[in-house]
Amino acid sequence: xxxxxxxxxxxxxxxxxxxxxxxxxxxxxxxxxxxxxxxxxxxxxxxxxxxxxxxxxxxxxxxxxxxxxxxxxxxxxxxxxxxxxxxxxxxxxxxxxxxxxxxxxxxxxxxxxxxxxxxxxxxxxxxxxxxxxxxxxxxxxxxxxxxxxxxxxxxxxxxxxxxxxxxxxxxxxxxxxxxxxxxxxxxxxxxxxxxxxxxxxxxxxxxxxxxxxxxxxxxxxxxxxxxxxxxxxxxxxxxxxxxxxxxxxxxxxxxxxxxxxxxxxxxxxxxxxxxxxxxxxxxxxxxxxxxxxxxxxxxxxxxxxxxxxxxxxxxxxxxxxxxxxxxxxxxxxxxxxxxxxxxxxxxxxxxxxxxxxxxxxxxxxxxxxxxxxxxxxxxxxxxxxxxxxx
Amino acid sequence: xxxxxxxxxxxxxxxxxxxxxxxxxxxxxxxxxxxxxxxxxxxxxxxxxxxxxxxxxxxxxxxxxxxxxxxxxxxxxxxxxxxxxxxxxxxxxxxxxxxxxxxxxxxxxxxxxxxxxxxxxxxxxxxxxxxxxxxxxxxxxxxxxxxxxxxxxxxxxxxxxxxxxxxxxxxxxxxxxxxxxxxxxxxxxxxxxxxxxxxxxxxxxxxxxxxxxxxxxxxxxxxxxxxxxxxxxxxxxxxxxxxxxxxxxxxxxxxxxxxxxxxxxxxxxxxxxxxxxxxxxxxxxxxxxxxxxxxxxxxxxxxxxxxxxxxxxxxxxxxxxxxxxxxxxxxxxxxxxxxxxxxxxxxxxxxxxxxxxxxxxxxxxxxxxxxxxxxxxxxxxxxxxxxxxxxxxxxxxxxxxxxxxxxxxxxxxxxxxxxxxxxxxxxxxxxxxxxxxxxxxxxxxxxxxxxxxxxxxxxxxxxxxxxxxxxxxxxxxxxxxxxxxxxxxxxxxxxxxxx
Numbered sequence: 098x099x100x101x102x103x104x105x106x107x108x109x110x111x112x113x114x115x116x117x118x119x120x121x122x123x124x125x126x127x128x129x130x131x132x133x134x135x136x137x138x139x140x141x142x143x144x145x146x147x148x149x150x151x152x153x154x155x156x157x158x159x160x161x162x163x164x165x166x167x168x169x170x171x172x173x174x175x176x177x178x179x180x181x182x183x184x185x186x187x188x189x190x191x192x193x194x195x196x197x198x199x200x201x202x203x204x205x206x207x208x209x210x211x212x213x214x215x216x217x218x219x220x221x222x223x224x225x226x227x228x229x230x231x232x233x234x235x236x237x238x239x240x241x242x243x244x245x246x247x248x249x250x251x252x253x254x255x256x257x258x259x260x261x262x263x264x265x266x267x268x269x270x271x272x273x274x275x276x277x278x279x280x281x282x283x284x285x286x287x288x289x290x291x292x293x294x295x296x297x298x299x300x301x302x303x304x305x306x307x308x309x310x311x312x313x314x315x316x317x318x319x320x321x322x323x324x325x326x327x328x329x330x331x332x333x334x335x336x337x338x339x340x341x342x343x344x345x346x347x348x349x350x351x352x353x354x355x356x357x358x359x360x361x362x363x364x365x366x367x368x369x370x371x372x373x374x375x376x377x378x379x380x381x382x383x384x385x386x387x388x389x390x391x392x393x394x395x396x397x398x399x400x401x402x403x404x405x406x407x408x409x410x411x412x413x414x415x416x417x418x419x420x421x422x423x424x425x426x427x428x429x430x431x432x433x434x435x436x437x438x439x440x441x442x443x444x445x446x447x448x449x450x451x452x453x454x455x456x457x458x459x460x461x462x463x464x465x466x467x468x469x470x471x472x473x474x475x476x477x478x479x480x481x482x483x484x485x486x487x
Numbered sequence: 488x489x490x491x492x493x494x495x496x497x498x499x500x501x502x503x504x505x506x507x508x509x510x511x512x513x514x515x516x517x518x519x520x521x522x523x524x525x526x527x528x529x530x531x532x533x534x535x536x537x538x539x540x541x542x543x544x545x546x547x548x549x550x551x552x553x554x555x556x557x558x559x560x561x562x563x564x565x566x567x568x569x570x571x572x573x574x575x576x577x578x579x580x581x582x583x584x585x586x587x588x589x590x591x592x593x594x595x596x597x598x599x600x601x602x603x604x605x606x607x608x609x610x611x612x613x614x615x616x617x618x619x620x621x622x623x624x625x626x627x628x629x630x631x632x633x634x635x636x637x638x639x640x641x642x643x644x645x646x647x648x649x650x651x652x653x654x655x656x657x658x659x660x661x662x663x664x665x666x667x668x669x670x671x672x673x674x675x676x677x678x679x680x681x682x683x684x685x686x687x688x689x690x691x692x693x694x695x696x697x698x699x700x701x702x703x704x705x706x707x708x709x710x711x712x713x714x715x716x717x718x719x720x721x722x723x724x725x726x727x728x729x730x731x732x733x734x735x736x737x738x739x740x741x742x743x744x745x746x747x748x749x750x751x752x753x754x755x756x757x758x759x760x761x762x763x764x765x766x767x768x769x770x771x772x773x774x775x776x777x778x779x780x781x782x783x784x785x786x787x788x789x790x791x792x793x794x795x796x797x798x799x800x801x802x803x804x805x806x807x808x809x810x811x812x813x814x815x816x817x818x819x820x821x822x823x824x825x826x827x828x829x830x831x832x833x834x835x836x837x838x839x840x841x842x843x844x845x846x847x848x849x850x851x852x853x854x855x856x857x858x859x860x861x862x863x864x865x866x867x868x869x870x871x872x873x874x875x876x877x878x879x880x881x882x883x884x885x886x887x888x889x890x891x892x893x894x895x896x897x898x899x900x901x902x903x904x905x906x907x908x909x910x911x912x913x914x915x916x917x918x919x920x921x922x923x924x925x926x927x928x929x930x931x932x933x934x935x936x937x938x939x940x941x942x943x944x945x946x947x948x949x950x951x952x953x954x955x956x957x958x959x960x961x962x963x964x965x966x967x968x969x970x971x972x973x974x975x976x977x978x979x980x981x982x983x984x985x986x
Contacts, residue, residue, distance in 0.1 A: 297819055304814045311807040318800035325793035332786035339778055342950050351957060358964075449818050451985060458826060458982040465975045475970040480961050483954075 112136055115233045118146065122218055126150055127179045129225055133248045140249055147251045151178055154225055156254065157232075160243045168393045168431075169438035170238065171446055172229035174382030176224040184214045193366065204332065209327075216367060220375065227379070282383040288436070294443050295391055302384040309377035316374055319366040326359035347483065354479040358472055365468045372461040380450060387446050394439050397432045404428040492793055605710055606633040607725070609703040612695045613644075614682065621683045622646045623695060625702060628727050633719060641726060647674075649730055650702055656720045657709070662865070663872045665937030668715065669708040670861045672701035704858060711948065762874050766935070772942055773870055780863045787856035794848045801841035808834035822985045829981040833974050840970055847963035855956045859949065865947065873934050880927035887920040903922060 112135060119130035119372035132146045161167050188210050195203055232238045247254070330352045337348030404425040411421035610627040625708040628642040654671035661668050710716045710725075724730065764770050808831045815827030894913045900906065 219981070298819070300817045301814075304810070304817050308807070308810040308814045311803065311810040315800065315803040315807045318796055318803050320799055321796040322793060325789055325796055328789040329786065329793065332782060332789055336779075336782045337784065341775060342946055344950050344953055346695065347954060351961075354961075447820060451823050454823055454826070455982065455985040458830065458985070459979065461976050462979040462982050466972060466979070469968050469971040469975065473965060473972065476961055476965045476968065480958065481964065483958060483961075 113233050115229045117222055117229070117275070120218070120222045122181070129222065131248060132228065139245055145249060147248065149247065151176070151225070153238065153247065153254050154228060157243055157247050157482055158228070166240065168397070169435035169442070170235070171383070171386045171390050171400065171442045173228055173235070174386050176221070178226045179221040181214065184217055185267060186292060188214070203416055205331070228319045258406065280324060290440060291391070291394070298384055298388050299415070302381070302388060305381045305384055309374065309381050311315060312374045312377055316366050316370050318371065320363070323359050323362040325353050326362060328358060330355035350479060350483065354475060357475050361472050361475070363470050365465065368464040368468070369461065372457045372464065380453070385444065387443060390439055390442060394432070394435045397428065397435050401428040401432040491843070603711070605629065605633055605716070607703065607706045607710060609706065610697050612699055619683055623682060625699060627706065627725065635722070637726065643728055645724070645730065647698070648732070649724065650705065653720060653724045657715060657718060660718070661715070662868060664756060665869050665873065665934040665941060666712070667862070667865050667869055667941050669705060669712070670865050671705055672698060700854065704854070762877050768939070769873070769935070770869070776863055776866055780860065783856055783860050783863070787853065788857060790848065790853045794845050794853055795942060797841055797845035798847060801838050801845060804834050804841060805838040808838060826981050826985050829978055835977045836974050837971070840967055844963065844967045845962060851956050851960040851963060855952065869938055869941065871930070873938055875933045876927070876934050880931050883920065883924045883927045887917065887924050890917050890920055954981065
């Protein structure tokens, strides 16, 4: 698993390379083998691996978010939790219904469900890997201590998932943040660049969300159609074996054809899922992370302005002026630091986004063409055979 | 008795008067009184009456009594004479030139001479009238070079109930002697109501198109049958500018008739008439058709599901296209923005492509399967009629036996005064029964022969039908893929142009 599907322009420099070399799916968890190659002096070895679970990735992500030093960066979005529930349920249902179908049907369905499980598995591995690659590529984040511990410490990090209290705290924090966000968003920015970015990101984020949902629905319909073709192929096969006329050869040939075309159709749906749906989902998360950055900047701007007001007040009353001055200095410095890095981050975001979309759209078109041509050839050769034999 | 007169019409002799044999499912139970006006009042003029189906009743002893209510110049059915006596199309008044033959066998041989060249199209659906009395009129155009017809190309206007009326007439004439009469398209109260109410929306247009296509296939299947083609009712249907309204087609809609046949068939089974099948061919064929029916139904369900999902895919693709366009609008990188708009356009074209493919799935594949599921029901009906015919023969034999026993008993009684009279009577009755038994046996042999021929013809048609339709369907799939390739090939450079 060495392909970072969503990031094209990562400097694959020798100083730090991270990938997920292996993964194991157990009953209710996935174990990822995180493999690092580095020439940096911080690490004991040049090459090493550790086993990590999803919660540990989340811990790492949250530690970035909570770190004030990183307020001016787009924090790479956390990978979504591995979700095999639906797939597992289907496999279980299949097991229960084994008695009611023929052996061929059962084997066929089992193979499909296993393929589906494998696809979901591959996806979750890819998404965890992308997260790590983004961190490793970021000039500041890659130096983070927690990140190094994550990569190197070969014992369990004992990171437990958040308990109820902590989850509730998080919930309230988010409520405050969104309420705040509304207030803060109302503040018009002096800086044109950030003003533009704010309006852009708000609209973009919503539209990516919509596109992502619609893309998912479209792909699901595609999968359903492919499943139907599968059943049609089976029925035609039975017809072919039972018919007493010359249709039996005919049915068998068409059944064979549909078996093949539906595999192609399934692949089309899977590729669309990978190149389109996943792309949109990822940029949904990244645009949210960018929005969060803007929010933090606005927050710091508000703090800065408040500090200014407090300073003026202190000066007019001639009380606690020094305190107010230092406070104002800190706020100013923080704001400027965030603004500077934020600008660069947002520019990088755009570059990354454009590159990722380009790569995926090109690959999508190429795959669609490949599959359509494959389908066409199957259909034409079958038609050719049938027309000469009638 | 009657057979001595008309030897060349073995099929069409009729024992005197009406006969009713409670034990058997007689098809000739007729009395003029049952055709009273009350029946007409019950059945509303409009065949698509919402409550039409509610008045259907099926009773085992007079399954085809209601047939006699249909009017029309076709002499094949008159209220008095039982149907079996006039099966011969030779009695057609308007087509004397054709009907100089007296039996089916000769007509069948003739088929080879006149090459089958006829094409029927159903088109131009037109709404006639308003409100709940409205109906759709279809133009039925026949193009032919056969001498059977007066012209080479001609059209008439027909409505749905006319088709149902035609089918009911053909079914009543030919089904019970073993001919597989193609079933008419099914009624749809919901569909028709929408059309009547005047909803000019897509679903009612789709309904009309679906029906038009089904009617066309129905007519083509009917005329492909060399016997049915020459039936005066069929010819009248195709040629006459005016057709008398088929009343009471409700009880005899294809669904209704089918139901009657099926109920009768069920009754046969329930009475556990285990026929001593002397001919394994029939049992084999019946089993073959039964398993074919099961398989076709299963396949039909899967194809219907495919049509449904493809339509869904089309809708979802359209929605995604809109969403992608919006995304392209808000994207502030110009080249990417343009590429996303292009993607939206491609997806819009795909939506249309999926829609077209769903139609092909439906008309070329799904409807073919639906038609054959219904046809197989007609085939089953014909086999069941054979069993009924056999049963009738058996019953006659039993009755004959009884009469012979009665005669034997008479020989040993000594009441001299009425004895001679009784002996004479019994002798007459026995002679009559013997004739009946012979007739029934001939009927049975005839229907068996007919079914053999029909099954052969049916299977040949089936092979041709499936091959043609499926090849057309595959060609539609080819077209879709070719279009897909075109669209994505146009898009690829746009995607690559993002810098």
